[in-house]
Amino acid sequence: MNSASAHSMVPMLKKLHRYLRLLQPVVSFRFPHPVVLLHSDDWGLGGIPDQAVYARLDQKGLSTWWYPFDKHSLETAQDLQELYAVLNQHHDSRGCCPSVVFNFILANVNFEETAASGFRKLVLLPLYEGFPASWHRPGLLEAYRQGIEANLVYPALHGLTHFNLLAAETALAQKGEQRSQLIALYEEGVPQLYSYTPWLGYEFRAGDGFLADAWATFQQQSQVITRAIELFKHTFGHEPTSACAPGYRANDDTFRAFARSGVRVVQDGPSIRAAPYYDRYGLLHLPRNVVLEPALDNTPDLLERALQDAEYAMARKWPVVVTIHSMNFQSALHSGSSRTLTMLDDFLTTLEQRHADLCYMHDGDLLDLIESSSPRVRGANREPLMPISAYWSMQPEAQHAIGQHIRRSR
Numbered sequence: 001m002n003s004a005s006a007h008s009m010v011p012m013l014k015k016l017h018r019y020l021r022l023l024q025p026v027v028s029f030r031f032p033h034p035v036v037l038l039h040s041d042d043w044g045l046g047g048i049p050d051q052a053v054y055a056r057l058d059q060k061g062l063s064t065w066w067y068p069f070d071k072h073s074l075e076t077a078q079d080l081q082e083l084y085a086v087l088n089q090h091h092d093s094r095g096c097c098p099s100v101v102f103n104f105i106l107a108n109v110n111f112e113e114t115a116a117s118g119f120r121k122l123v124l125l126p127l128y129e130g131f132p133a134s135w136h137r138p139g140l141l142e143a144y145r146q147g148i149e150a151n152l153v154y155p156a157l158h159g160l161t162h163f164n165l166l167a168a169e170t171a172l173a174q175k176g177e178q179r180s181q182l183i184a185l186y187e188e189g190v191p192q193l194y195s196y197t198p199w200l201g202y203e204f205r206a207g208d209g210f211l212a213d214a215w216a217t218f219q220q221q222s223q224v225i226t227r228a229i230e231l232f233k234h235t236f237g238h239e240p241t242s243a244c245a246p247g248y249r250a251n252d253d254t255f256r257a258f259a260r261s262g263v264r265v266v267q268d269g270p271s272i273r274a275a276p277y278y279d280r281y282g283l284l285h286l287p288r289n290v291v292l293e294p295a296l297d298n299t300p301d302l303l304e305r306a307l308q309d310a311e312y313a314m315a316r317k318w319p320v321v322v323t324i325h326s327m328n329f330q331s332a333l334h335s336g337s338s339r340t341l342t343m344l345d346d347f348l349t350t351l352e353q354r355h356a357d358l359c360y361m362h363d364g365d366l367l368d369l370i371e372s373s374s375p376r377v378r379g380a381n382r383e384p385l386m387p388i389s390a391y392w393s394m395q396p397e398a399q400h401a402i403g404q405h406i407r408r409s410r
């Protein structure tokens, strides 16, 4: 073998070594009692402020609205009070109310200051300072804190901005189509529309190509996570225990960066169904297994399917992990929040009636439960899940394709 071919072998061997490491068994967990967790993303994230702005964007033809999350707005204090009223009506076998994991975005675009810089500098407005001037959400920060104090809300980390910050900063620094698109949105107080600015992508991954490899580097991801955690601490007085990458776009670097930043639990999207497990960085992964998203799905059997999926999880002694985005509870742009509240109420009522030993938990509770178990009990729960381990190391698109292929994905 000459030195050139030996040289070319090195990346291949590294890749092989990495892949073999990914095939190591993981430790997963099962639970003797039915456990229910509610995961909800995008709290604190501004989308389209109100119906007037939506109408103007539509008139200008800025969006084709093909992407359902383009109709994300921002919750109001009243939206939260209505959710709390439903949660307060429900109790598990221990008398505890459900506690919804709110995954927060910790900063919005400061549109006024960004405009004042001639749209040359992207200025962020931390969540703890409130919302952009064109947004009107009186009492919203207090309403979050009220829910946390009442244990109806468990705050967790979603991200700093949701979109790829570097992509936005680069676009503003250059003359071109992307800069014009951002200015058109910023003048309306809107940070991103996927169907208009797909290149803004997600926090850790820019680009709109389905297979485009545009992951931020480990260092870039670490910087964003560190900044987001600082703002989280300032907002809630403690560091986050649980995190969910925006758009579920997370790769191996994301998990490594989360672990180094002190995150203990990672929420995974509802693709493949699996038991909670620890990855090699010591992060407890909680795959979501029930989709309850009335704002994204108006089919009449949505509740029935959610209940079936909950029973599927319980039959395998997995926790029921429901995904229900903040958009479902918003009233500023569309009128679906009452349907969501009715459906959530029905979902919880049915589970309480069917399972007398039901436990509502949030991610911190579940982590405590697992870590307080004796080593013997934890050892008894160990089981090799090699295909799952390899699966979770893949990019989201590959996960989805495989999930569909083996019919475990919805």
Ligand SMILES: [Zn+2]
Pocket: 041, 042, 158, 162, 246, 247
């Ligand atoms: Zn999100």
